[in-house]
Every structure is written in structure tokens, then in C-alpha cells.
Amino acid sequence: MCKKYKLEPGMEIRDVNLQGLDLKGIDLSNAVLNNVNLMRSDLSEANLEGAKIINSNLNEVNLSKVKANYVNFYQSSLIKAQFWGASLEYSIMDNVNAYYTNFDNTNISYSKFRYSNFMYSSFYRTIGKEWDAIRNNFDNARFNFADLESTIFLKSNFNEASFFNVNLEKVDLSYTNITLTTFRNCNMKNTVLPSPGMILLANWGGYDSDDISMLMKLDASAHPEPEKFDKWALGEGCPYTNVNFNRAALFLENRNYWNSKKDFPTLWEAVYIIMKKYCPSWNYLLERDKNESRINSTKM
DSSP states (O other): OHHHHTOOTTOEEESOBOTTOBOTTOBOTTOEEESOBOTTOBOTTOBOTTOEEESOBOTTOBOTTOBOTTOBOTTOBOTTOBOTTOBOTTOEEESOBOTTOBOTTOBOTTOEEESOBOTTOBOTTOBOTTOBOTTOBOTTOBOTTOBOTTOBOTTOBOTTOEEESOBOTTOBOTTOBOTTOEEESOBOTTOBOOOHHHHTTSBOSOOOHHHHHHHHHHHHHTSSOTHHHHHHHTTOOOTTTTOSSOOSSOSOOOGGGOOTTSOOOOHHHHHHHHHHHHOTTOTHHHHHHHHHHHHHHHHO
16 A cells, blocks of 8 residues: 555645554655545654645544644544654644544644644643644643643633643633633643633632632622522522523532621622632732732822
8 A cells, every 4th residue: 555655755645545554654744645544544653744634534543753843634533643742843733623632742832723623632741832722622621731831722612621730821711611620730820811700610629618608609699589598508499490590600519608698709809819729820810919009008
């Protein structure tokens, strides 16, 4: 098969079935592969630099330790592909299907992954500086120990994704969905977060009794019948039964922490308390505190 199609640098082929081949270490730099089936082939340690792999099937392909800088994977299927240890700088993955794909220990800096599906994919210890990753589906993806400084995630979905010990400095999370997304020990210096309401739908830590009490009051403040929370605390049904919208914040509620005499917090007050306690690296709070302190000292 390889001799027939002369797999070599700069080649151009389309509509070819190369499924299940051992192509380890092959040089396909600057090649053009259009609508090629490479499913379950071994391309580990291959040189793909500058190649265009368009509308092709790379499902379950072994791409570990490949040199794939400047590669364009436009509209290809990469389901369960293995990119472990690969170099993907300046690569393009627009409109691709890459769920359950392994990007662990890869370098995807300066690349463009847009309008694509990376559901359940893993980016463990990935380096992704200035990564353009807008409008992607990262549902249940894992970014643990990754370095994603200055990445743009605009309008992406991170439902139930996890970020443990991740560098998110200068990352843009504007208009993202971070519902049930877990953040732990992340660097969020100069990070742009989504709306205050969305921030409180993420998982920032194991909230203590004071946090839970405050967040329950926040829920009540956004409820058409806040008195139902008093009745719920005494053993009656959930206040959200027959209410056609969701809670203001996500946390594990506890009747024992309800305090009817406690003031309703504003949305900003709740965000401030949670973020200052569980994500102190978000320096926006520190800068606001400094500014307010400076203003107050001037007034005195």
C-alpha cells in the first residue's frame, strides 16, 4: 500500500484507504491528504510538519510524539486519537471531532482549535500558550497541570470539565459555560471570567457552613417565593418544586445552615466571598481592594 501510493514528503492523495497501517516514523511533511482513511494506523514519531490532513479519518490513530507543527486538520475526525507527547505548535483543528482524544504532554501553543468537539478529551500537562480555542465543546475534558497562559476560550463549553493546578494567567473565559466545572489551585492572575451568575455555577471548593448559608440566601433572593426556604428548613418540600428555572448557585444545600434572619447577599458579594476564599490568585479582587482602600484613605 505504501509503495503504491508513494507515501513521502509533499505528496498529494485523496480518497484513499490506509486503515491500520504501520507508518511509525514516516515523513509526510508538507503532504496533502484529503478524505484519507487512516483509522487505527500507527503514525507515532512521524514527521507531519506543514501537512494538510483535510476531511480525513484519524479515529484511534497513534500520533504520539509526532512532529505536527503547522499541520491543518480541518474537518477531520480524531476520535480517540493519541497525541501524547506531540508537538502541535501553530496547528489548526477547526471543525474537527476529537472526543475522548489524548493530548497529554503535548505542545499546542499558538495553535487554533475552533468550533470543534473535544468532549471527554485529556490535556494533562499540555502547554497551550496563546492557544486560540474559541467556541469549542470541552464537556468533561481534563486540563490538569496544564499551562494555558493567554489562551482564548471565548464562548466554549466546559460543563463538568476539570482544572487542577492549571496556569490560567491572562486566559479569556468570556461567555463560557463553566457549569459544574471544577477549579482547584489554579493561577488566575488577570483571567477574564464569565458573568458573576455563571461563576457561582462552577465548583470552587468544599464550601463551609458560612458559605452554604450565604449561597442559600442568594438562592432565596432570586426566588419568587423566598418564604418557601423557611418552610423547607422546617422539613417541607424543596422550594424549587414546580419552579421552571434553576438555582442561582450550585452547591450542596443543608437545612441546618439556613438562617432566616441573615441578610440577602448581592450577587457580587457572593462572588467576592467565594473567589477570595477559594481562588485568591484571581487578582481582580486584590486590585479592587487596593483601589477601595486608596479611595477610603483619601476621603479620611
